[in-house]
Amino acid sequence: MKVLAVVPTLMLILLGSLTFKRINAPATGYQHALKGKAKNVALSGIFLTLAYLLLVPPVYYAVDSIMPITNATDLLSKYCALVAVAFLGGHLSQAYGSTFARRWTVGMPGAVMLGLTATGLLLTVLATDGPAPSPQLLDYATQPSVRLNTWLVLIYVAYVVAPLIRPAYLDARRNPLAIGKVASGMIAGGFTLSLLRAGSYPAEWYGSKDLAYVYMLISYASTALVVIGLALFAYARRQKKPERELGSALSID
Amino acid sequence: MPVSAKEFKSWLDAASISTSPAALSALTGLNRGTLGNQLRRGNVAESTVVAVARAAGLGALQALTAFDGYRDVLSRPVEPSAAEVLSQVHHADLMAELQFRTSKTHYPRELRSHIPLIEFPHDGSHRAWVDALDPGDLRHRMAAESGMALTYIITSLTENRLSPHLAVAASRATGGSFASGLVVVGLITPAEGGWQVRAREDELLEVSDDALVELISARINLLQRRVKQRKEAREYAEKMTELLG
Numbered sequence: 001m002k003v004l005a006v007v008p009t010l011m012l013i014l015l016g017s018l019t020f021k022r023i024n025a026p027a028t029g030y031q032h033a034l035k036g037k038a039k040n041v042a043l044s045g046i047f048l049t050l051a052y053l054l055l056v057p058p059v060y061y062a063v064d065s066i067m068p069i070t071n072a073t074d075l076l077s078k079y080c081a082l083v084a085v086a087f088l089g090g091h092l093s094q095a096y097g098s099t100f101a102r103r104w105t106v107g108m109p110g111a112v113m114l115g116l117t118a119t120g121l122l123l124t125v126l127a128t129d130g131p132a133p134s135p136q137l138l139d140y141a142t143q144p145s146v147r148l149n150t151w152l153v154l155i156y157v158a159y160v161v162a163p164l165i166r167p168a169y170l171d172a173r174r175n176p177l178a179i180g181k182v183a184s185g186m187i188a189g190g191f192t193l194s195l196l197r198a199g200s201y202p203a204e205w206y207g208s209k210d211l212a213y214v215y216m217l218i219s220y221a222s223t224a225l226v227v228i229g230l231a232l233f234a235y236a237r238r239q240k241k242p243e244r245e246l247g248s249a250l251s252i253d
Numbered sequence: 254m255p256v257s258a259k260e261f262k263s264w265l266d267a268a269s270i271s272t273s274p275a276a277l278s279a280l281t282g283l284n285r286g287t288l289g290n291q292l293r294r295g296n297v298a299e300s301t302v303v304a305v306a307r308a309a310g311l312g313a314l315q316a317l318t319a320f321d322g323y324r325d326v327l328s329r330p331v332e333p334s335a336a337e338v339l340s341q342v343h344h345a346d347l348m349a350e351l352q353f354r355t356s357k358t359h360y361p362r363e364l365r366s367h368i369p370l371i372e373f374p375h376d377g378s379h380r381a382w383v384d385a386l387d388p389g390d391l392r393h394r395m396a397a398e399s400g401m402a403l404t405y406i407i408t409s410l411t412e413n414r415l416s417p418h419l420a421v422a423a424s425r426a427t428g429g430s431f432a433s434g435l436v437v438v439g440l441i442t443p444a445e446g447g448w449q450v451r452a453r454e455d456e457l458l459e460v461s462d463d464a465l466v467e468l469i470s471a472r473i474n475l476l477q478r479r480v481k482q483r484k485e486a487r488e489y490a491e492k493m494t495e496l497l498g
Contacts, residue, residue: 037496095496171493176486180493230497237498242490249483250476252343252375 011052011220018231019045040091041230047084048223051077057135064133074137075125078153079118086114088226089160092187096167105160117156124149141212151201154219158198161191177241183232190225193218254399254418255296256320262292264302264319270309277301280308299323299417299440313441314432322418323431329424331432331447338448338456340385341378341437343371344472350457351469370453374439377475379415382437384471386427394426395419 019042053059054077064073090110093101104110127145130137137146168188175181197204197218204215236242262272271277274292278285281304291297299317306316314331317323352360383391392410396403399422409415415423420434436446449455460468 038498041497091496095493175490175493177490177494180490183497184493233494233497235498237494242487242494246483246487246490249480249487252345252371 011223014224015045015049015052015227018227018234019049038091038234040087044084044087044091045227045230047080047087048227051080051084054080055135060135061133069126071125071128071130071133071137073133074135075121078121078149081153082114082117082121082156085157085160086110089164092164092168096164096171098163098167101163101167104163110160113156113159117152120152121149124152147205151198151205154194154198154201158195161194165191165195176246177236179232179236179241183229183236186225186229186232190222190229193222193225197222254322254416255291255298256302256322258292258295258297260320261297261302264316265305267319268309268311270305277305281305282308303440313445314435317435323421326421326431326435329428329430331430333430333433333436333446333448333452334385335456335460336385337382337429337433337437338452339460339468340381341373342453342457343373343375343378344469344476346370346457347465347469347472350460351465354462354465370457374413374437376413377472377479379413379437380410380475381472382434383410383415383423386423386429388427391423391426395422398422398426 054063054073060073063076064071067073067076086105089101089105092098093105105113124145128137128140128143128149130140130143130146132139134140137149140146165188168184168191172181172185172188175184197215200215204212265272265277270280272292274285274289277283277288281288281301283301283304288301291301299320302316302320303313305311306313314326317326349360349365353362383395392403392406395401395406399406399419401419401422406419409419415434415438417435417438417440420438420440421431423429424431424434430447432441432446435441436443436448443452444450
């Protein structure tokens with residue numbers, strides 16, 4: 001189980017550094033990241049970084065000590081993650097031009113789903129018999145309420161990312177930039193992993209407890225793929241790849 | 254469409270060349286693993302046959318006649334037609350020629366006499382060659398001749414990736430030189446295909462004014478489409494990097 005305590009820290013380093021790089025890049029970095037067309041991606045990165053920051057044990061215990069209910073920090077972390085996913089889903093549906101994804105994840109349907117998930121998470125935390133703070137509720141992982149809590153998060157993520165897999169995959173095939181192809185391929189791969197984990201959660205629920213951390217690593221891998229994919233797009237923008245690689249349509253040099 | 258490994262081995266035996274991938278690799282400089290894979294899978298690339306023929310001092314075209322689909326490549330004169338040669342001149346060189354003919358004062362030929370023509374294959378050169386041969390329905394005839402889908406042929410031309418098999422199909426359908434197609438797709442060198450050393454330069458000097466202008470006009474039409482496609486591709490890439498980056 002020690003692995004699970006280390007992974008959020010590693011994820012935090014990855015997310016934090018990439019988000020910091022995104023919003024603190026020289027020249028137009030800050031302007032573009034927080035005020036430009038990609039501001040939702042930056043906001044998503046900030047919320048996701050916050051979600052992982054709250055899971056780091058020292059931070060978790062410190063925050064939980066001032067919370068009205070035990071393990072409310074886990075709830076707060078998950079709310080941050082949900083908001084990050086909502087921002088990302090809405091933004092990607094627009095970027096990839098998917099009206100289907102936009103119809104289901106943005107506006108009233110998206111808000112209702114987010115509200116239901118948030119309420120469900122609150123109720124499951126209240127229903128958990130957890131007298132002491134436990135990052136990621138790992139000490140109470142066998143309780144049905146905790147399992148339901150985890151599944152709710154997975155279902156919400158799957159709900160948002162599922163309609164985006166095909167548009168991301170199509171972009172991975174048609175993007176004229178090699179780096180764009182790789183980036184969208186990673187995003188599509190990450191979303192597919194998220195969907196698979198949500199779908200296979202019943203097997204995880206009734207399966208061996210020893211394998212639980214393997215399933216959680218799938219979610220971390222999925223997050224890392226999406227985050228790195230978006231970072232590659234940011235790199236392509238900073239390096240002005242479209243202008244450099246697709247400059248003059250006449251040049252043969 | 255590659256040649257069969259069985260035929261390849263028979264040809265190697267007939268030419269007293271070892272069939273082992275290691276020996277072939279040492280002979281040609283091709284990757285041993287690649288050669289081994291081709292032999293194991295039963296499909297040997299035409300470029301491998303040509304590489305072995307060159308290394309063994311055999312004629313590349315002569316070597317190809319040992320394989321199905323290529324047996325008749327020497328049955329027609331190998332020399333290219335003027336239209337085929339001109340099809341491999343880049344549109345920028347065609348336009349340079351137009352300028353030289355327009356004004357010796359403003360565009361003196363001597364200014365770039367030491368600069369060679371743009372090498373082929375270049376963007377669109379496969380398509381330009383097919384267009385030079387085309388009596389009107391060549392793509393359909395290539396499809397019938399080769400058994401390939403029409404869309405595959407069109408995509409191959411758009412991407413400038415015509416295979417030797419399709420090049421032979423085009424030549425067969427039009428009655429032209431088989432060797433020229435193989436030169437155009439880069440399987441054999443212009444010298445191996447019977448092209449004169451300065452074939453393109455000479456044809457460019459000899460082409461009539463009206464033929465030159467017609468050729469440029471046709472190429473400009475293609476270029477216009479390509480520029481539009483590239484512009485759209487660039488705008489798409491810019492939009493994606495701007496929105497996600």
